[in-house]
Amino acid sequence: MALSILHRSSAPTAGTPVASCGMRGCGVRGCCCADRRQLLNGPNAVTVVRTVASLILVTLAAVQHSWPLLLAAYLTYWVGDSADGCLARWRGQESRFGAVFDVVCDRINCTSCALVLLMFVPAPLPVAVFLFQFVVVDLPLTLLPMRWPVLSPNYFFLVDRLAYTLNWHVVAKVTNTTLLVLLLVFVPDQRVALVAASAVLCIKVFSLVRVLRLRLPADRAHVTPPAAAAVRSAPARA
Ligand SMILES: [Zn+2]
Ligand SMILES: [Zn+2]
Structure with a gap:
């Protein structure tokens, strides 16, 4: 524990080469340095x-x-x-x-x-919109967080909280996988499922564009949570 505190306080400043060995466990939960491969x-x-x-x-x-x-x-x-x-x-x-x-x-x-x-349930249009969203938009979107040094998209809040909340928060994930099926089975009017599938598609396209436009970090070995970055750039305390 003391070690991890020491480790964090000795985090490299900008421009300092990152020592990749010995950096396992920087203390940030979800950082890719915890990857056991x-x-x-x-x-x-x-x-x-x-x-x-x-x-x-x-x-x-x-x-x-x-x-x-x-x-x-x-x-x-x-x-x-x-x-x-x-x-x-x-x-x-x-x-x-x-x-x-x-x-x-x-x-x-x-x-x-x-x-x-x-x-x-013969509902080709809602299912087609859903599958387009899930395979063509959401698959690349969900792989994009791996460009950052995070363990998985479940830790993307360390990079961008809005994209995380819309896509990888547990509520968002459960909604995306179950909503269409539940609507098609329990709501007789299939237009409801179509509207829901289209709304999710819009959120996914918005998220894809947003994550594509995020700046990649200079440090590829460790993720820098926004709070830690703020602490790091603040003047040192006495
Ligand atoms: Zn799983
Ligand atoms: Zn780390």
Whole structure:
């Protein structure tokens, strides 16, 4: 603990070359220096299992034209998707590889489930808008935070709070993956789902443009939270 305080107070000033070795654990939660670079760990195994299990269930749902199987596929995807993240945080096994792997697997599960959903709820337009948003706009948007030295998009509040709140806050993520399905199943008027999907698309396009225009940091080894940057640039206390 004392070490991390020392470490933080001896953070390099602008222009000082960053010593990449020995900088592990700068004390900022979510900084990429905490990346354990593990490909084979529990959270990634959960991601593999939930992706494959959901894919099998959704295929069976399509073949047997069974909505309970589609529900099981969705639940496996939703529960598994939060379980891998929770396990990673709980065991301190968050990694940049795991973050990207999770994002890609989400697209596989979400797209396959949405396409089979069309067999039961014929709503091609809302589903098309949603899939365009989720795959064409949200996939690159969610990979962009990896240009910064953060562990995952879940820590993008260290860089830009508005983009984080709109896209990677837990409420935003749960809304983006469940809203369309719930509206299509429970609201008879499909225009409601179409309006919601279009609104989310607008937010995603706005976020993509915003994150693309953010300035990249000079220090690629550690993330500098806005508060720490303010402290650093303030005059030294006596
Ligand atoms: Zn996940
Ligand atoms: Zn760091």
